[in-house]
Amino acid sequence: MTRRPSRAGSPVLVPGLLLGLLVALVASGCAHLPTTGPVVESRASQSADMRRASDIDARPPVAGASRSEVVSGFLDAMTAWPVQTGVAKQYLTVAAAEQWDPEQGTVVYSDTQPARESGGTVTVPLTSASSLDSAGAWRGPLAGDDLTLDFRVTVEDGEYRIADPVDALVVPSRWFQQRYRQVSLYFFDPLAQILVPEPVFVPVGEQLATSLVAGLLAGPPPQARGVVRTFVPDGLSVGLSVPVDAAGIARIALVGAAPRLTAGEAELMLAQLAWTLRQDSAVRALRVTVDGADLPLSGGGADYPVDRGEAFDPAGADATRLLYGVADGRLVWGPSDNLAVAKGVLGAKERGLVTVAARPDGAVVAVVDSGGSRLRIGGVRDTVGPSLRTVLSGGVLRRPTWDAAGRLWVLQERGGRAVVWVVDDRGARKVRVPGISGRSARQLLVSRDGTRLVAVVRGAAGDRVVGARVVLDPRGAVARAVAPFVLRPARGTRIRDLAWTGPSRIALLTPTVPGTLSEIDVASADGATGGDELSTIVAGDVIGLAADPSGTSPILAVLGDRLLDIVTQGEHDVPAGLTELDYPG
Missing domain, CATH: 2.120.10.30 (TolB, C-terminal domain)
Incomplete structure (x- = not known):
């Protein structure tokens, strides 16, 4: 295919999406601008969003489908919600399904032009597209050949299947804007004096806290590496989810072969988690375990309030408002x-x-x-x-x-x-x-x-x-x-x-x-x-x-x-x- 996104991840986001994003930034109509940080809906409004953005079941391939129909079915299958790619893989050859890595990027397009077949290749021209990287960070608009997706289609077990899918989730802008929001993952400056927000897009819904923690565990987005640092050790992963109880306590159970943290490193890691998770209005405090053991807190206690890391405020802890x-x-x-x-x-x-x-x-x-x-x-x-x-x-x-x-x-x-x-x-x-x-x-x-x-x-x-x-x-x-x-x-x-x-x-x-x-x-x-x-x-x-x-x-x-x-x-x-x-x- 032409211009497949690199393994570093280059998802695509279209200008048409931006209106929806700004609805979360600017209050109703053109009345006024926001006065707070990244906007994340409350659990109630998230539930309303999810009712509007109802679940979508992906359709598997049908027998006897043409090359173009297989490609179209593959694109449609990637709009399954909640996100799952099992059905989309059925449109691929066995070898391609094993190698395909849609987590490397997200291609978000405003529309497609009619597919064209030439030999064993199906070409799908996209209109107005931009890219996000593997972390969900914005990478900017695409142009020229980057707007053309070429799929090589071959025959396997008597049916057409795609042999070289793009390593990205390829979805329409309306689908994306209903289901994703821009938030920030918080890392530190090189001297660990101040937190640095790195904007990324994450899916909305009940898994917001899980998405935020998983994003932070993945480390800084590619374009921020060398600019910021993290005190979340490599080798840690979060379980199936980050549950938030009725008292607003997010229980973060981390597992993995990570080095033992000093008290100072643990405090900095908790500050990153707190500033990141405070964007979920349901979260009031964190309780973190590493391989089943509570992460020690300075001053004692089991819970770390999300407003505790004020000393590392990205706007400056001692800044005046004059x-x-x-x-x-x-x-x-x-x-x-x-x-x-x-x-x-x-x-x-x-x-x-x-x-x-x-x-x-x-x-x-x-x-x-x-x-x-x-x-x-x-x-x-x-x-x-x-x-x-x-x-x-x-x-x-x-x-x-x-x-x-x-x-x-x-x-x-x-x-x-x-x-x-x-x-x-x-x-x-x-x-x-x-x-x-x-x-x-x-x-x-x-x-x-x-x-x-x-x-x-x-x-x-x-x-x-x-x-x-x-x-x-x-x-x-x-x-x-x-x-x-x-x-x-x-x-x-x-x-x-x-x-x-x-x-x-x-x-x-x-x-x-x-x-x-x-x-x-x-x-x-x-x-x-x-x-x-x-x-x-x-x-x-x-x-x-x-x-x-x-x-x-x-x-x-x-x-x-x-x-x-x-x-x-x-x-x-x-x-x-x-x-x-x-x-x-």
Whole structure:
């Protein structure tokens, strides 16, 4: 067949699917955006989903079926629900059935064109398709030959059978969107200081807890390997299921030849499990056994509450919820209903600030002044000028961005080309970011966990949002940026601002009628939300977005004369001359 998915796994997901995915991200209609992390339905709504997405029995092959009928039957059999591939294997030769590995990927297609037969090959053209890997992580749209499935059909025991099936589950988008949801598996950064969400798609229903644990046991998705680490030992597997009792206790019975865990390693493993399983609203706490023995908990007790691992919050455990911005060239900060000019040197009238970004703990800010060509760092409450330390100068400096570890990133434009800098305790140095460095990039954001960069890149066809992953060395210094991807392709429009609305979710601000109307879209940071997105329309001259990656603070549209809460539609006054405002980061 043409372009069979690799053994590494490259399932396919279509743009038509994305509308269904965003229904889980944006509330009914186009009224408002979500304010929490990955959306997973409660058990009640899952049951309702399962009534709508009723069980499907696969049909075995019939005697005398043609080549095309066998291929069509094979595709139909893969839509059995709950998922099972026993009947689908009956459409394969004995040798092919033994080797076929549909867990390597999931091909999700919007539609097929009529099959074509040529000799012993049946060709099935797919329309609009994208891919997920073996872990259920988004891999992006397919194009060209990747949209064509070729099946070699031979005769075995007097009947046509497929000899070379694609190593993937191949299913239609409507089937997929009714039965799968995007959640996150939680791993650690290389220093084990902060949790990192890795979005994946899992089946909904009563087995959600089982799917989440099984996904975590499988380790980081392929594109995250080398970026994150896990404290779940290799060699462990979960039993038939992870039952959740009436008290909300998920009982995780792990088996396998895994090394003995230290108390510290066990605590980190439990934090991963807790943050992953808290997405199932039925789960309140975990009880974990390894080969029948209880996993010891620090402080004693048998159960580990899902909210216990707050010290590893992917949005930053000590992050403030205050706002920071610029008004009349001076630093303003405070809660949304009580913004005030800073009393220190950064609030002086002659300061001439162009843009600011507060460190997640709110104690330190990075400011760009001198007409946009100098980056300085100082304390929010500093009262003397020498405490402002210059760390970079030259070119045009865009708004800087911080991660929770205190690394400062900044985009510098020189001759219309972007240079990415990172500033840490070793000083300032360039980092080559594929897809961003050397391009006409306009804005750069880093995730609080420090493992993702996203940027707006300008082009003739409009602005694109591109991303890359950050690899850290064992000491926590930035080693390199890898795995570039497109979060949102160009659509002939300009993007005015980006903001994290969750640990792995981003809001995009696009002026539709400049100065009058703006559109706010929400997307997953892995690029899984694209195509036909639901959106919120805001009237007025929106100059930016203020959003908190914890997902617990209001998402605010920043206008020159007020703040607008996207969800409640409540408004707050702002200081005169406001030109930007955002949460730390």
